Amino acid sequence: MAALPSGVLGVIDSTSDRAVFRQIADRLREAIDKGRFKEGAKLPSESELVEHFGVSRMTVRNSLSILQSEGLISSEHGKGVFVRPRPPVRRLASDRFARRHREQGKSAFTVEAEAAGSRPEVDSLKVREERPTPDISARLGQPRKVLARRRRYLLDGRPVEFAVSYLPLDLARDTPIAEPNPGPGGIYARLEELGHRLDHFDEEVRARMPSPDEVKTLRLASGVPVIQLVRTAYDTEGRAVEVCDTVMSADAYVLAYQLPAN
Amino acid sequence: MAALPSGVLGVIDSTSDRAVFRQIADRLREAIDKGRFKEGAKLPSESELVEHFGVSRMTVRNSLSILQSEGLISSEHGKGVFVRPRPPVRRLASDRFARRHREQGKSAFTVEAEAAGSRPEVDSLKVREERPTPDISARLGQPRKVLARRRRYLLDGRPVEFAVSYLPLDLARDTPIAEPNPGPGGIYARLEELGHRLDHFDEEVRARMPSPDEVKTLRLASGVPVIQLVRTAYDTEGRAVEVCDTVMSADAYVLAYQLPAN
DNA sequence: CAGTGGTCTAGACCACGGG
C-alpha cells in the first residue's frame, strides 16, 4: 500500500459543518475536475483513502458512492475505482427520418453508425401482437390490438438503445411489417408502399433514472440516466400509423432538432 | 414502533445469491410500483424495516439509498422516508418561439406558465460581458467577447430551470438587450427590431446527472437527472445571433418536437 | 497469493421534527 502523493487530495476540516464523507467526495471531485485523475485513471484504493484521511472504511465508501451516483466514477470488483470514461456520443439529427435517407434502402441506425465508423448491430428482435396500454392506445387512435416490434441496438458491441414500435394491427397484419426483417428501408418504407405516405413525426423527450431492467439491457453504469423518446408517425391523412418508444443511454446520445422561427 | 402490516413487504431469501440489501430494495420497489405505498406516502421507518427483515440498520439504509438513487423515494430528516411525488411537468412545444407568441409582448415562459395556471417567476438575473468559452465562441462565429444573461425560472416558488444566453457583444452592446429587463417580447423581439429577423433555431438535448451546484440552484432531489438544452438562434442571413444554454430539472419537463417526414 | 472492492454487523452519538 503505497503512500499517497502529498497535496493531491488535501485534508479534512474537522471544524467544518460539512460531513466528513462529503468533504472527501468534494476533494476527489475537485481532483477529477482539475484533471489530476484523468479519464479511465485509477483512484487511490479504499484502504489508501482510509489511511490518507484518517477515517473508517465505511466513510470512504460513502464518499465514493456520492461520486458514483454523480456518474463520475465506477468501481470494478477486485481491480479498483476508476474515473468513468466518456464514451463517444451519437448525434441524432432532426432529419434522420427524411425520405431521402430511407430511399438508400438502409435503416437510419445502420447508415449513421457506418458513417461514424462504428459497427452497428440489432439484437433481441421480437415481433408479436398485443393489447396496447392506455397511453399507446390513445396515441394510435384507440386500436383494439397492436403489432409490437421490440429490438435492441448496439454499437461496437455496446448496447445503446432499446426500442418498441407499436402499429395498429389492422394496418400491419399480414404485411412485411409483421416479419422480423421488414426489408430495405425498414417499416417506414413499407408503410409508404402500403399507401400511408408519411407526413410528419411528433417526438416527446424525457429524462429519468433507469429501472433495474433497463440497467440490465443497456448495461448502464450507475449514475447514468436514460433518455426516453416517444415518437408518433402521422400519414398525410392525419392518421397516427406508428408509435415508437425508445430508451437510450443518456451518455451515448445527443439529440439535435431544428425549429422554425415563425 | 408499530408492527408492520404482514405480507406487505415479504421476506428475504437467505439462500439467494442476491445481496440482502438488494432484495430489500426489490421488495420495497415492488410495493411502491404496485401502489401499496402511494405517492407522498411514508415508508416504514428504518427501525421498523430492521425489525421486519431482521438485518442491521446499515443494511436497511443501503437498500433505501438504492431507491433514492433511482429517484423513487426521498428522505426527510426527523420525519421519515417518503415515496417521491411526481411534480407536474411542463411541456415545451416546438413552436414555443414562434413569432406569433412573441408578438403578444410576453416571454414564452410567462405565457405558458399562466396558461397552465402556475405562478411564474424569474430570479437571479445577471447581465455582464464575458470572454466566451471555446464551445460558445465556436457556436457564435468566434466573437472576442459576449454578453451573458443569466437567470433562474421558478414555477409556484419551485426552481425548474436555469439559463444563460450568450450574444456577440458587438451586436448587443448599448441596446436594450444589455438591460436587465429587455422589454416586452424578450431579447428575441429586440433582436428582430435591430434588424436580425430570426430564421430558425438549432437545439441540442442532453441528459446527465447534475453537478452539486445545479443540485443547489434547482433544489433537486437526489436521483433526479437534468436535461441540458443548448439552443442557437440564426437570423435570415445565416448568422448565429444567440446561444442559450439551459439546465432543467428532468422531472419538471417533457420536450416536444415536430419533424417533417421529408 | 496479496490486494481490491462488496456485504454485513452492532454498536455510538448527533440533528431535526413534532407533540
Next chain:
DNA sequence: CCGTGGTCTAGACCACTGA
C-alpha cells in the same frame, strides 16, 4: 420529550482480479 433519519466507527468475511 421521543422517534426520525444522518454520520461514523471498528471490526468481520466474502468474491473477484492479477501476478
